[in-house]
Amino acid sequence: MAAITQNSFLSSNHLQLFKPNSKTKPIIAPTSVRMSLQETAPSIAVVGVTGAVGQEFLSVLSDRDFPYRSIKMLASKRSSGKQYTFQGHDYTVEELTEESFNGVDIALFSAGGSISKQFGPVAVNKGTIVVDNSSAFRMDENVPLVIPEVNPDAMKGIKVGTGKGALIANPNCSTIICLMAATPLHRRAKVLRMVVSTYQAASGAGAAAMEELELQTREVLDGKPPTCQIFKQQYAFNLFSHNAPVLENGYNEEEMKLVKETRKIWNDMNVKVTATCIRVPVMRAHAESINLQFVNSLDEHTARDILKNAPGVVVIDDRVSNHFPTPLEVSNKDDVAVGRIRRDMSQEGNNGLDIFVCGDQIRKGAALNAVQIAEMLL
Template sequence: KSLKLLASVRSAGRKIKFRGESLEVEELIPSSFKGVDLAFFSAGGGRSKEYALKAVESGALVIDNSSAFRMDEEVPLVVPEINPEQAFRHQGLIANPNCSTIQMVVALNPIHRAANIRRVVVSTYQAVSGAGASAMEELKQQLRAWARNEPMEQEVFPAQIAFNLLPHIDVFMENGYTREEMKMVEETRKIMNAPEMRISATCVRVPVLRAHSEAVWVETEKGLSETEARCLFEEAPGIVVRDDRSDGGYPTPWDVAETQETYVGRIRKDLSHPSGLTFWVVADQLYKGAALNAIQIAEVLRQGEQESMTSKNGE
């Protein structure tokens, strides 16, 4: 067993430490996947479109973090807490959902299974790390400039991000929504196998370094009490409930950063709708929203293979 790191020629030769070992990044070329069993793609949709199918043709199973194949009907879109069985219908390629979608559907799933969600309205508060390392550095530089009473420079974001909110993530679509917002709509329906679910999203970039937060409102077919909803969240895999009605008794991005779970708090009945429920969801989008979910998909497949082998040996 071995680990190979692949990237563009610009990053080739870079050394990365893993489990005490220094690994050198190799240049990504069409023949890079010879002898590779499992390939994680996290280099953007363009690279995935160019190389993912080449990797599959070479015999690798590809788990892709980009949006390139998510809405392809032939490609499973998997969140292991929700639809692990979909991973086994892969044809060499499995898509990892959008980070904001993942944490929301993890929270929606127990409610949907118990009470059938009809409608979802979500507002997201997304950390700058979702836009990459350069975005994090831009926020830090703007904060330093403010502290020194110097002009703030901006390159990554369309407006100043320090001390500001930007209701604009990804490009605007013809319907007035952004691509990020439409990802949440379309991916949620696919993951939850709920094509008729009505969903509206507003995605906002906030001056936080890490971990995305979401205010979620749902309308259910069957009414749920606060207590019932809280119990469903507490029993659901991957969820930690932090819902004390006191100062600090709720999840925040600062507390959740570098953790693996999806945190739910501020659980309450909606005052404007008899079947409405409102809650607050926070997760580290670099862990559960990306890398961790991809690893969990691989673990689901490995466990399935082991169970299959055990079953055959027992026959």
């Protein structure tokens, strides 16, 4: 890891990433000066660089030695002028404007849907390939929605160097984590119906939500009323239905993303998906309980073997020690962990499975997935 250690969020260190200090330039400490700066490599821009996902973009680019000839760090006017050090070079955060994309080959966007809607098309018109983390374009039929391990063909033909701009959408973090585990099983036995219950971390709501959870935890332990600015209700020592707006059908937007994005990514408009999304007071990494009903028979042993061999997936399924995936264990990790793999006894034969999945949603659910997409553009 470039800047974060496995359990760094247990100390107050995790917040250093999100609190640039003008004296010490703390963001992305130069663990080493890498060889990523290359004259023939693409120029890249990170939009929303000061945020939770933006910071993770830098970590992932560094960890994977992503080649670039220049990198622009972009955020709002509020952050303009902040100084960061990345891979041994000093950078100044610039305010995002339409001119920001002049000469940029690949732009990694994570500044929210409205910013993507406003600036994504501008960037594309300038020949930039935009990999967007927001929900702005995910359901646009002309925009590929890509998990590299699942549907890389959806972005076939989009390459840097053609002079043509394009938009590629990163799926919702819960969808990515779910489909990383469900797709290898779907390929073998075809999912007829999927029931997902999520346990989503503070980090999914951005850097400010992580800070609020930490603050509230201290306040509650000190017997003080919790500060509720990001979420309307107490988050520390509590859990609640996902904060996304609730729609007329009773589902919230986060749940409907799981439904609609799964259909688009699997290119299967008939797959039945239902979801209940819950925020839990975990700092980082989402967990999901997934119930699967298959068209064809798939026993749990075969399923375990399939998952063991699936790219980007690790199996943690130790019944004897009662050791299964946890958000802590997957935090700052690339792989999605799967456990509790068992036959669903409520279904006939071997046509149903229950699994429990954990994944770092800032990493595989956002930044890593987007950088993997960017790698496929080269």
